[in-house]
Structures are given as C-alpha cells and as structure tokens.
Amino acid sequence: DTAVSQTPKYLVTQMGNDKSIKCEQNLGHDTMYWYKQDSKKFLKIMFSYNNKELIINETVPNRFSPKSPDKAHLNLHINSLELGDSAVYFCASSQTRLETQYFGPGTRLLVL
Amino acid sequence: QQPVQSPQAVILREGEDAVINCSSSKALYSVHWYRQKHGEAPVFLMILLKGGEQKGHEKISASFNEKKQQSSLYLTASQLSYSGTYFCGTSVTGNQFYFGTGTSLTVIP
Numbered sequence: 563d564t565a566v567s568q569t570p571k572y573l574v575t576q577m578g579n580d581k582s583i584k585c586e587q588n589l590g591h592d593t594m595y596w597y598k599q600d601s602k603k604f605l606k607i608m609f610s611y612n613n614k615e616l617i618i619n620e621t622v623p624n625r626f627s628p629k630s631p632d633k634a635h636l637n638l639h640i641n642s643l644e645l646g647d648s649a650v651y652f653c654a655s656s657q658t659r660l661e662t663q664y665f666g667p668g669t670r671l672l673v674l
Numbered sequence: 675q676q677p678v679q680s681p682q683a684v685i686l687r688e689g690e691d692a693v694i695n696c697s698s699s700k701a702l703y704s705v706h707w708y709r710q711k712h713g714e715a716p717v718f719l720m721i722l723l724k725g726g727e728q729k730g731h732e733k734i735s736a737s738f739n740e741k742k743q744q745s746s747l748y749l750t751a752s753q754l755s756y757s758g759t760y761f762c763g764t765s766v767t768g769n770q771f772y773f774g775t776g777t778s779l780t781v782i783p
Contacts, residue, residue: 597773603759604676605716605773617770652715660704660765665715 565589566666568653574672575643583638583669585653593659594636596628597652599668605652611636612659643673675700677764677774685780686752694747694777696762705738705745706763708773709756716761719747752781 566587575581587594593612599605609628610617616628625641640647653666677698686692696705704723708716722738722745733750745764749756762774 595771603710603776603778605761605776607771607773610771659771660721662718662721663706663708663716663763664718668715 566653566655566664568651568666568669570669571667572670572672574674576674577643577645579643580639580641581643581671582640583651583653583671585636585638585666587634587653587655587664587666589655589657589664591655591657591664592633593656594630595654595656595663596636596638597654599650599652601649608638609636610659645673647671648673675766675770676772677762679760679762679774679777681777682775683778683780685782686756688754688781688783689751692749692752692779694749694760694762694779696745696747696764696774698743698764698766700743700766702738702740702743702745702764702766704765705736706765707736707745707747708761708763709758710761711758719760749779752779754781754783757781 569584595610596608597605608619608622611630627639630636650668650670652668654663656663677696680695706721707719710716724740736747738745757780760777765771
C-alpha cells in the first residue's frame with residue numbers, strides 16, 4: 563500500500579565504501595527525485611528523472627549516480643563515501659515535474 | 675536559485691496566526707508548500723500556479739504574487755498539529771525545482 567518506499571531505512575557504513583539506496587513508487591508517476599537533507603534541514607534536490615531524461619544538479623559530486631531500471635524505480639548509488647555524505651536521503655515522485663511530490667520515508671545515512 | 679523563507683523560526687500559542695514568506699530571485703512558474711514534522715518526510719500542502727491566485731483548505735491558505743516573485747503561507751487559529759518545518763518549493767522553468775530554506779513553526783498550548 564505504501565506509495566513511495568525506500569530501502570534501507572538506516573545505513574551505517576565506513577568512509578570509502580560504496581552503497582546503494584533503492585526507491586520504488588506504485589503511483590504510476592512519470593517523474594522521480596532524489597533529495598538530500600542535511601543536519602541544518604535544508605532540502606537539496608540532487609536529481610530528477612522524467613521518462614528516461616535525467617536532470618542533474620550541477621553541485622552533486624559524480625560519486626553519486628542515479629539508476630532507473632524502469633519508471634517505477636530510481637536507485638541511488640554512492641561511491642567512495644565521505645563523512646559529509648551523512649544525511650537523510652529522500653526519494654519522491656510526481657505525475658509531472660510541476661505537480662505534487664510524494665515523498666518516501668527517507669534513508670538515514672551515517673558515514674563513520 | 676534556492677528561494678529564501680522568512681522568518682527562519684516562529685513560536686505561536688494555540689489560536690494565534692502566522693505568515694511565512696517565500697522569495698525568489700527569479701521569475702516563478704509555480705510555488706509548492708510542504709510541511710515536515712520531526713523525523714518524518716515532507717507532506718504536500720498546496721500548489722499555486724502563475725496568475726496570483728490564492729488557495730487554501732481549512733485554516734491554511736497561500737498566495738502567489740508572480741510580479742514580486744513571492745509567495746506567502748497563512749496559518750490562522752493555529753493548532754498544536756501545525757508544528758513542523760514549512761518549506762516552499764519553486765519551479766522557475768519546467769525542469770528545475772528548488773526547496774526554500776525552511777521555517778520552523780512551533781505551536782505551544
């Protein structure tokens with residue numbers, strides 16, 4: 563029944579490791595997003611993906627790579643994790659880029 | 675590109691009113707408003723499109739002044755359940771979307 567789901571909910575890992583976060587939506591939406599929310603609560607868009615068109619926020623390091631196997635899934639892969647990557651990562655989806663965004667529960671990433 | 679919200683934080687007593695402002699340096703196509711409670715994901719409140727319309731439901735409404743590149747969220751007769759962080763989100767074109775700096779709102783009995 564969950565509209566937008568993310569796994570895992572918590573992720574604790576060492577610096578230098580590679581990790582992935584998965585996101586799935588069952589709303590039939592065309593657009594999906596990844597956001598990073600830091601300790602100051604700023605919500606920063608990282609990527610949006612609409613019908614195979616990827617829009618990248620230019621400030622995102624290339625260690626972050628989104629992968630979309632199909633319209634319902636948008637996974638986030640992070641290489642060579644750094645301390646500064648610690649944050650809550652939210653996945654979201656919307657019917658089009660301009661419509662309501664539905665958020666997943668978030669993945670709390672802690673890099674030690 | 676990130677819109678600026680004011681105030682950064684506000685504390686209200688139950689029943690009081692509040693206004694949260696969102697300003698952009700660029701012309702806006704649309705403005706979204708979301709509320710995030712502690713430890714939870716943001717939840718949609720409303721969308722306003724170009725045309726200066728005002729929208730609302732129950733005691734929460736918003737306005738959009740495209741000439742001033744501003745939107746305001748109005749909370750009237752606040753309830754304890756209104757506590758949380760409010761974010762505006764702005765779309766300059768159809769491609770880019772940015773959330774504002776956030777406003778922490780606390781309602782006390």
